[in-house]
Amino acid sequence: MTSDHQKIAIVTGANAGLGFETTLGLAKEGYKVIMACRNAEKANQAMAGIRRKAKSADLEYMNLDLIDRDNIKAFAAAFSDKYDHLDLLVNNAGVMAPPYTVTKNDLELQFDANHMGHFYLTSLLFDKLDQDHETRIVNVASLAGKREGADIFFDNLNFVDTYDAGPEFMGLKGMTAYSQSKLANILFNQELNDRLAAAGKNIKAIVVHPGASNTSLGRNMSWKLRLIAPIITPLMGITKPAKGAESSLYAALRTDVKSGDFIGPTGKKEYNGKPGHSEFPPKALDKALSKKLWTFSEKHLGVKFKI
Numbered sequence: 001m002t003s004d005h006q007k008i009a010i011v012t013g014a015n016a017g018l019g020f021e022t023t024l025g026l027a028k029e030g031y032k033v034i035m036a037c038r039n040a041e042k043a044n045q046a047m048a049g050i051r052r053k054a055k056s057a058d059l060e061y062m063n064l065d066l067i068d069r070d071n072i073k074a075f076a077a078a079f080s081d082k083y084d085h086l087d088l089l090v091n092n093a094g095v096m097a098p099p100y101t102v103t104k105n106d107l108e109l110q111f112d113a114n115h116m117g118h119f120y121l122t123s124l125l126f127d128k129l130d131q132d133h134e135t136r137i138v139n140v141a142s143l144a145g146k147r148e149g150a151d152i153f154f155d156n157l158n159f160v161d162t163y164d165a166g167p168e169f170m171g172l173k174g175m176t177a178y179s180q181s182k183l184a185n186i187l188f189n190q191e192l193n194d195r196l197a198a199a200g201k202n203i204k205a206i207v208v209h210p211g212a213s214n215t216s217l218g219r220n221m222s223w224k225l226r227l228i229a230p231i232i233t234p235l236m237g238i239t240k241p242a243k244g245a246e247s248s249l250y251a252a253l254r255t256d257v258k259s260g261d262f263i264g265p266t267g268k269k270e271y272n273g274k275p276g277h278s279e280f281p282p283k284a285l286d287k288a289l290s291k292k293l294w295t296f297s298e299k300h301l302g303v304k305f306k307i
């Protein structure tokens with residue numbers, strides 16, 4: 001890598017919450033950041049907001065909707081036409097507990113957007129990440145993927161008739177499906193790391209969880225809860241987005257982070273505190289499960305993720 005190497009990062013869901021803060025942090029470190037967002041207006045507003053905080057930030061918006069496979073393909077093609085390498089891919093975008101929705105890909109929305117879209121995107125960008133110098137993929141999971149009962153429910157992946165059942169979080173239903181999608185992020189990273197190691201690639205795959213931050217992820221909560229959130233969330237140890245983004249930035253930037261690491265806040269209940277190593281839930285160590293998810297994902301997409 002020469003000294004004039006332009007460091008390029010893609011951050012999905014860069015217009016809000018943790019994606020915004022991750023983009024800001026990377027821009028400050030000299031990365032050119034491609035803000036991969038589904039809404040141009042929101043992306044441009046966020047870009048202006050980041051530039052107010054970091055005047056020289058080198059940013060570009062490119063449209064990406066993770067539940068639209070043609071759009072993901074077009075995004076990867078447009079990026080690949082313009083750039084000859086990618087140093088960092090942050091698979092950050094996510095949705096939590098929306099009203100029950102099955103996408104046009106015939107998948108429950110959270111599984112499709114949070115896992116499948118990122119799996120597809122990563123496979124399409126892989127050649128650009130495969131360089132002589134070290135590059136990184138950061139997958140943003142959640143404590144929800146660590147919670148007891150989190151699983152990949154292959155016998156009813158779409159939660160037909162069961163979506164609203166199961167434990168609620170601040171009045172939100174569909175949390176078991178959210179947990180499934182976030183465990184999928186961890187399992188994807190596990191299998192990706194194994195395959196990268198087997199192929200001797202100079203790419204680190206790191207999975208993170210941000211703890212708990214007050215972002216628009218809770219947009220599906222009742223208006224009453226959203227109204228009082230700024231007051232009650234600090235009392236619960238829920239942090240500001242800049243703090244939540246620290247796990248992703250740690251995974252992206254620290255030289256001592258290894259491929260396959262799981263990074264998260266080390267404070268009380270892992271909600272906040274300095275980033276460090278987080279323990280994998282038992283399900284994440286089930287290699288048969290991570291392989292099964294990989295095979296399922298390839299089959300559903302009709303692609304081979306070549307490493």
Ligand SMILES: NC(=O)c1ccc[n+]([C@@H]2O[C@H](COP(=O)([O-])OP(=O)(O)OC[C@H]3O[C@@H](n4cnc5c(N)ncnc54)[C@H](OP(=O)(O)O)[C@@H]3O)[C@@H](O)[C@H]2O)c1
Pocket residue numbers: 012013014015016017018019036037038039042064065066067092093094095096113114140141142143144209210211212213214215216217218244
């Ligand atoms: N906040 C937390 O405490 C917390 C805890 C654990 C894990 N996480 C994870 O952190 C990540 C970021 O969440 P956040 O808290 O920053 O939430 P957020 O403020 O709601 O941001 C989510 C971002 O994802 C984008 N997005 C959603 N669906 C998309 C799609 N189909 N295609 C492209 N972009 C899409 C959103 O775009 P729009 O603005 O257009 O909707 C937004 O930019 C998520 O993966 C989430 O699961 C967050």
